[in-house]
Amino acid sequence: MSDGHSAAISWSDARRLAHETGRARSGGVELVPIADATGRTLAGDLTALAPLPGYASSAMDGWVVAGDAPWRLGAPILAGDRPASAPLAAGTARAITTGGPIPHGSRGVLRSENGTTRDGMLLRAASVRPDEPRAGEHVRHIGEEIAEGEPLLPSGVILTPPRVALAAVAGYDSLPVREVPAADVVLLGSEVIGSGIPAPGLVRDAYSPHFPALLAGMGVRVRELRHLSDDLAATTGALRASSASLVLSTGGTAGSAADHVRGALRELGAALVIDGVAMRPGHPVMLALLPGDRPMLCLPGNPLAAMLTLASIGLPLVDGLLGRPLAALGTVQLADEVKNESGQTRLVTFTLHADGAAPTSRQGSGMLRGLAASDGVAVIPPGGAPAGSRAETVPLPW
Ligand SMILES: Nc1nc2c(c(=O)[nH]1)N[C@H]1C(S)=C(S)[C@@H](COP(=O)(O)OP(=O)(O)OC[C@H]3O[C@@H](n4cnc5c(N)ncnc54)[C@H](O)[C@@H]3O)O[C@H]1N2
Numbered sequence: 069m070s071d072g073h074s075a076a077i078s079w080s081d082a083r084r085l086a087h088e089t090g091r092a093r094s095g096g097v098e099l100v101p102i103a104d105a106t107g108r109t110l111a112g113d114l115t116a117l118a119p120l121p122g123y124a125s126s127a128m129d130g131w132v133v134a135g136d137a138p139w140r141l142g143a144p145i146l147a148g149d150r151p152a153s154a155p156l157a158a159g160t161a162r163a164i165t166t167g168g169p170i171p172h173g174s175r176g177v178l179r180s181e182n183g184t185t186r187d188g189m190l191l192r193a194a195s196v197r198p199d200e201p202r203a204g205e206h207v208r209h210i211g212e213e214i215a216e217g218e219p220l221l222p223s224g225v226i227l228t229p230p231r232v233a234l235a236a237v238a239g240y241d242s243l244p245v246r247e248v249p250a251a252d253v254v255l256l257g258s259e260v261i262g263s264g265i266p267a268p269g270l271v272r273d274a275y276s277p278h279f280p281a282l283l284a285g286m287g288v289r290v291r292e293l294r295h296l297s298d299d300l301a302a303t304t305g306a307l308r309a310s311s312a313s314l315v316l317s318t319g320g321t322a323g324s325a326a327d328h329v330r331g332a333l334r335e336l337g338a339a340l341v342i343d344g345v346a347m348r349p350g351h352p353v354m355l356a357l358l359p360g361d362r363p364m365l366c367l368p369g370n371p372l373a374a375m376l377t378l379a380s381i382g383l384p385l386v387d388g389l390l391g392r393p394l395a396a397l398g399t400v401q402l403a404d405e406v407k408n409e410s411g412q413t414r415l416v417t418f419t420l421h422a423d424g425a426a427p428t429s430r431q432g433s434g435m436l437r438g439l440a441a442s443d444g445v446a447v448i449p450p451g452g453a454p455a456g457s458r459a460e461t462v463p464l465p466w
């Protein structure tokens with residue numbers, strides 16, 4: 069294990085490496101009822117179990133007609149009726165509701181606002197196109213959205229409400245999803261307190277109020293969240309006691325006498341996958357493998373640094389653990405020049421304006437106001453970026 073940041077790798081290599089580290093350790097698969105699947109990660113390719121739509125149906129309330137006007141009216145068809153076995157004869161029409169099954173032999177559907185009925189006959193309204201309905205007009209054809217057996221959803225997608233809806237209408241009652249990794253969180257810092265207004269010398273913990281919800285949104289369940297003072301034995305002991313498949317720590321990553329993450333990792337015989345990243349803020353971030361081949365993400369204590377390393381490295385790690393692809397970066401146009409003389413990737417919080425993204429104020433590594441006000445985080449390469457240029461943006465887990 070190296071000291072300092074001699075082993076720092078680039079921000080984009082760190083993202084890739086974190087994702088690969090997670091992917092190589094992705095967890096098991098379970099089958100859950102579809103009603104419990106929203107927000108989970110799909111763990112298998114889905115094909116359509118049935119065509120969509122499953123039968124030719126009306127897209128409008130109106131009349132299904134065969135042949136030319138005027139049409140003699142038959143019995144109405146309702147959504148929920150079984151498809152008629154007899155074809156619709158030329159010169160006849162049946163009232164139909166949206167979703168009602170279209171009989172064979174039909175020409176199309178005349179919308180209710182485009183027809184009038186008199187004495188058991190249906191006529192087009194005067195203002196209506198004379199060829200309405202054209203062949204197949206206002207008919208939803210069987211399989212026009214997807215044919216049976218066609219790919220429906222690929223493995224690794226997050227089951228958003230639209231995807232769960234799609235799987236349901238394509239016939240699924242249960243879905244294979246990735247098991248939710250359980251994480252233990254260790255907050256380090258003798259100066260850190262959990263409630264109230266801190267006295268001088270103390271700081272209020274920025275992480276425990278939202279980490280369980282933030283990590284749940286990423287697909288991880290926080291099992292235990294512990295606060296430890298800066299003590300090597302306590303840190304080592306807490307890490308040794310944890311059997312979680314993922315461990316997160318905050319603080320204690322730097323090299324001062326009060327920073328014990330590095331020492332604890334050494335005592336546990338952990339391997340460092342990432343030992344510092346060429347990024348500002350956040351360069352002391354580490355990714356280690358604890359005994360049992362369990363990833364541990366060590367976030368710096370400074371709040372902006374912790375949040376941006378969680379987004380930069382933690383999200384790719386979790387995406388990998390859940391079998392998801394590495395999220396693509398976004399882009400944004402910069403309203404102002406953004407300097408970067410650090411020689412490292414600079415992450416800059418911005419707000420959006422008519423002329424593009426403008427850096428927020430108050431984005432020191434120990435601050436939160438800039439991030440709290442921001443619409444996103446831009447990736448500024450070494451050397452900076454001119455006004456009007458496009459910058460990449462960080463996929464954020466919140
Ligand atoms: N000589 C050097 N000193 C420091 C370097 C360096 O390269 N050389 N890097 C600086 C950078 S950058 C960062 S980031 C920090 C990383 O430090 P640690 O991970 O060891 O974090 P701590 O020292 O424990 O805390 C830093 C800062 O953050 C506050 N903190 C910690 N935990 C919390 C919490 N739960 N909620 C809110 N705030 C927290 C803590 O009070 C400190 O102010 O090191 C720099 N130093």
Ligand code: MOO
Nearest residue numbers: 349350351373433
């Ligand atoms: O790199 Mo530190 O993480 O700037 O605050």
